[in-house]
Amino acid sequence: MSVRGYGRSTPYLFLAPYLVLFLAFVVGPALFGIWMSLHDWDFQLPGKPFVGLQNYKDLFDPLSATSLPFWHGMRATGIFTLASVPFLVALPLGLAVLLNRAFPGRTFFRAVYFAPYVLGVAVIGLMFRYILDTNFGILNAFLGLFGVSEIGWTNDQPWAWIGLVGLTVWWTLGFNAVIYLAGLQDIPAEQYEAAELDGANRWQQFWNVTVPGLRPVFVFVVTITILASANMFGQAVLVTQGAPGDSTTTAIMVITDTGLSQFRMGSATAMSYLLALCLAIISLVNFAIFRERKS
C-alpha cells in the first residue's frame, strides 16, 4: 500500500508562505527596478520619461554626470573586497581550528570571538569612529606612546582602507569561524586517525584532511564573504564618510546618493543592476574554481 496520495498543489502550498514573501519583496521589486532603470525616474515628479537604455549608456560615457562617481565607487568596492576577503577567509579558519581543540574555557572563547558580530554596524561604526579618530582617537594616543606620529586612519590613504578592513575583519570574523567550526565537526575523526597511522604530522593532516573536508564550506564562505564585502556601506559612511576625496565611497554609497539624495532613481537602479551583474559573474567564477575536481 502506498503512502496516501497528495494533490499536485501540495508542495506548492507548503512553499507558498515563503514564495509569497519572496515574490513580493525580492522578485517584484527587482522587476520593477528594471522598469525604473529604463526611465528618468523620480517618484515625486509626475513626468517619468522613458529613456530606453540611456541610463546604462551614461554609465559607460565618461562625459556623463553618473559614470565617474559610479566607477570610482566600483573601484572602492573592488579594493575593499580584494583587501578584506583573504583575511576573512583565512583568519577565521585558523581561529576555528584552534577553537575546535579541547582546552579549558573553550566555550568562553568561542563566545568571545563571535560576540562582535552581534553588534550592529551603527555601534561598530561609532565606536571605531572614536577609536580611529586622527586627532583624538585612542589608537593614535596609544601609538603615540611609542613615538608614532598621528596617522590619518579616517582621512589618509592607505590608512583609511587599513582601518576599514581591520574593523570589518574584527567585526565579522566570528561569523565565518562558526561556519568553519561546524564544517570541522563534520570531518570524521577516523580520517585523522588513519592519517596519523600513516605517519602524517599535524600540518600534513591539516592540508590533506581538514582542507579537502572543508571544500563545500569554503565555497559557501568565500561566496558570502565576497558578497558581504561588495555590499560594504555602513562602515565607510560612519567612519570615513567616503573620504579622503571619494576614495572610500563604495558603489552602494554612490547608488544610495544617486537614488535617494539626488533622486535619480533610474540611474541608481541601472547602477544596481550593473553591480549585481558583476557580483553574479564573480560568484560563478568562484563556483567554477571550487568545483570538486574529478581525480
Place this chain on the structure above:
Amino acid sequence: MNTHQHVSRRVLLAGALGAGASWGLAGCGEGSAGKPGAQPTPSGDGGAKGYDGPPVELDFWNGFTGGDGPYMRKIVEKFNAENPNAKVKMTVMQWDDYYTKLPTAVNSGRGPAIAVMHLDSLATNAARNVIEPLDDVATALELKQEDFADEVWKAGEYNGKRYGIPLDVHPLGFYYNKTVMEKAGLDPAKPPMTADEYMTALDTLKGKGIQGHWASPFLFTGGLSVNALIWQFGGDLFDDGASKAAWADEPSVKAVTWFVDLVKNGHSPKNVAQDADAIALQNGKTAFNWNGIWNINTLREKKGLQWGVAPLPNIGGTKAAWAGSHQFCLPRLKTPDQNKSTAARVFLNYVSQQSLEWAKGGQVPARRQIRESAEFKALPEQATLATQIDDLRFPPSVAGIGDAIAELNKAINEAVLLKTEPAKALGDAAARADKILEANRKKYGS
C-alpha cells in the same frame, strides 16, 4: 554632532531660476500631489485668526537634534497649552534622514502637516511637489521683504509663489579660545579681524608651539569656511542663474589656497578629523575656529572654558560669511483636510512671532524687528554674530543645487588633505558639477 551637520547634499535650492516648465508638468501628471486645485483652499486668513474647528492632531517634523531641539519643543508645548483644539506633535530626526524620508512620507500620504527646511532645500522640494505654497500665511503675518535679508526672503519663493516662512538665520562666526590667546601673549579682547592681523596672530601662536587654526577637510567646518573665503576673495559658487559652477575661477583658487596654506604652514595639523577642529578649540589645543552659530550653546555648556565669538575676520578683501536659514513650510497633504490646513497655518503664524524664544536656542531671528529688539540684544553672542547680517551669503536657491555643491565639498576635501592642488581639485569638481547642473536643468525643467 550639531544640528546643522547634514546640510550636505540635498540642501538645495529654491527657485531663483526661471522656473517655468516644471510647474507646467506638475499639473498634468498622474501624481495626485501635483494637481493644482486638489489642495484645500485655506481659510483665507493664513492662520491669523486662530483655529476653532474640531480637534486635530498636527505632525511637525524637523531636524533639530542638537541644543536647539528643546527650545522648539518649549514653543510647541506653549502652543498646545493655548490651543486645546490643535495638538502639535513634534518629531525630530537627523537632517540627512529627514530630507530622504519627507518626500516618501508625503507621497504615501503619511507626511507631517508642518515641516522645517534649510533655505537651499526649498526649491528642490517645491519642484518635487513635496511642499505647497503658503502665500496666504505670509500675507497674514504681514511679512515684507524689507523685514528680511534679501536672499533669505527670495529663497522662500519658487515660480512666483512663496513656499517658506523664514524662521532664523544661522551664520558662520569666528570663535576663539581666550586662554590659549593669553598664553601666546595675544590680547583676547582684540581678536584679529584683518588678513594681516590674522596671520600675525597665527605666527605668534606658532612661535609658542600652538597650531592656531585647524583646517577641517569636511563640510563642517572646512567647507563652510571655504565658502565664506571664496566670497571674501570676490568669487562666487555659481554664475548668475546657477547654470555653471564658478568656483574654478582665480578668486576661489586663492581662497582655497589660503585655507590649504594653514596646513602647509603649520597652523593646522594634516588630516584633521571630522569635528576635531571644534573639539581642539574646547580642549585648548587651538586658538581659532570658524563655526556655525549653533556652536554657541555647545561652548556655553563647557564649564571653565574662556571663549569669545566675533564676526568672521576679513581675509579676502570683501566682508562675507556663509549662512543658512531655517524656513517653515507646509508639506502637501495627499488627502485634503481643511481643518488641518487651517490649524497648521495657525501654528506657523504663532511660531513666527515667537522667534525670540527660538533665538535663545542659538540662532539669529530672521525678522528685523526681533533682531533689533532689546531682548535679542541681551543675548550677547547671538547679537554679535547678527551684526554680520548684511554681509551674509547663502547657498543659491535652485532645484538640485546641493547635488552640485557636493562636488565642491569633495574638491575642498582633497585640497585640504593635500591630495590635489587647489586649482586642479576645483577645476575637476567644477567640470563634474556642470554636468550635474545640466542634468538637473533637464530634470527640473528650467
